[in-house]
Amino acid sequence: MMQYPAELEIEPYPKPVNATVRVPGSKSITNRALVLTALTRMDVPLVLEGALQSEDTELMVNALQQLGYAVEADWPKGRITFAIQEPPLIPSKSADLLVGNSGTTMRFLTAMLATRKGRYRLDGVPRMRERPIRDLLDALNQFEGVTATSEAGNGCPPVIIESTGLKGGRVRIRADVSSQFLSALLMAAPFAEELVELEVEGTMVSEPYIDMTLAMMKIWGNPVERIGSSYRVAPRSLTLPAPAPYYAIEPDASAASYFFAAAAITGGRITVRGMKPDMLQGDVKFVDALAAMGCRVETCDEGITVHGKPLCGIDIDMNAISDTVMTLAAVACFAEGPTTIRNVGHIRHKETDRIAAVANELRKLGAGVEEYPEGMKIIPGPLHGAKVETYNDHRMAMSLALLGLRVPGVVILNPGCVVKTYPGFWQDFAALRI
DSSP states (O other): OOOOOSEEEOOOOSSOOEEEEOOOBOHHHHHHHHHHHHTSBBSSOEEEETOOOSHHHHHHHHHHHHTTOOEEEEGGGTEEEEOOBOSSSSOOSEEEEEOTTOHHHHHHHHHHHTTSEEEEEEEOOTTGGGSOOHHHHHHHTTSTTEEEEETTSSSSSSEEEEEEOOOOEEEEEEESSOTHHHHHHHHHGGGSSSOEEEEEEEEESOHHHHHHHHHHHHHTTOOEEEETTEEEEOOOOTTOBOSOSEEEOOBOHHHHHHHHHHHHHHTOEEEEETOOTTOSOGGGGHHHHHHHTTOEEEEOSSEEEEEOOOOBOOEEEOGGGGGGHHHHHHHHTTSBSOEEEESOGGGGGSSSOHHHHHHHHHHHTTOEEEEETTEEEEEOOOOOOEEEOOTTOHHHHHHHHHHTTTSTTEEEESGGGGGGTOTTHHHHHHGGGO
16 A cells, blocks of 8 residues: 555645546445355356455455455456355354454445354444444344344444344344445345345435445346335345356546546546446436536546536535535535535444534635534635644545645645545546646
């Protein structure tokens, strides 16, 4: 991994940016592909092409290796290879896994490990021990033969999974804190002994991520029947092989949002290669929010292009694209009139409380921010430089850096936290000036 200083001052860009960029592969798709492949019998090796190298994906690969999988990553080439594997699909019956602050790794493995007879413990960094997982544990405990517990008894990791394997049946789950709980159960459900019916109780956040999970499960031969708020998953034959020897991972739409925002903030033009409106990732719709603020968005063979124009504030529900909330908050600081972001209370349970964190840091830079339980209002004002905290949250660092394109003296503390999903971000961000 790259080495970064303790703080990084962003150099303002004196003119509109004009660039074509390529972002790395999607973290969400990479980690889903790793789990789906790990649960698949393969009579030939399977290669994931375009895989993202980041802290989160390295943690997932390391955990799978610790579980006994023959999986190797060639990170410089963006390639992960699974060797031929036969049942049992989780080689080790026990493991003590450390997953850092990777929510997808913690949640996906928690459900995946319940499919195997064994005992497993999953733990992470101090912030991970504050991130709720009770809803997933409650759902797993509804399966006969599964005991899923929070070691501290507070509904957060460390997690202990003791299982004799999934038996099937009807299970209720909440998805109003994280859609990853439902995605985790969906990917594990085909490996129950009998049909699984998952009933979602209450509201669901970040629903496009569920759509992504369902689309990828279909590719891996695990179709799901959706009826209203229920998902019916038939047991999969363990003799069914992997779908193809190669799977290409899309560019990361969340990472692309920072470059689209750079075009909006500077009044410039940026094309992100490989981006398409019909991608699996819901965050591609971030460009629709920019269009509502006044930007011009074009799709071409090369990708998606955003042309920055005079910006106006908007009122927007960002539940479906919540990973881009902080990106839009940065753009809103340069708009005419306030911007209100709604229905994103669940992002308080991410790497940090993202509503409180972005409100605190934008105020340091001179913007007015009204904070609500489920969102915020950004009121543009005269901006000035300041040292801003990142709370060890990669998206805080990348979003706040955008303000430095036009505001002198913006200093990012702990810029190295971007390694979680985008280790090369600062190099790509600096290249906008070339």
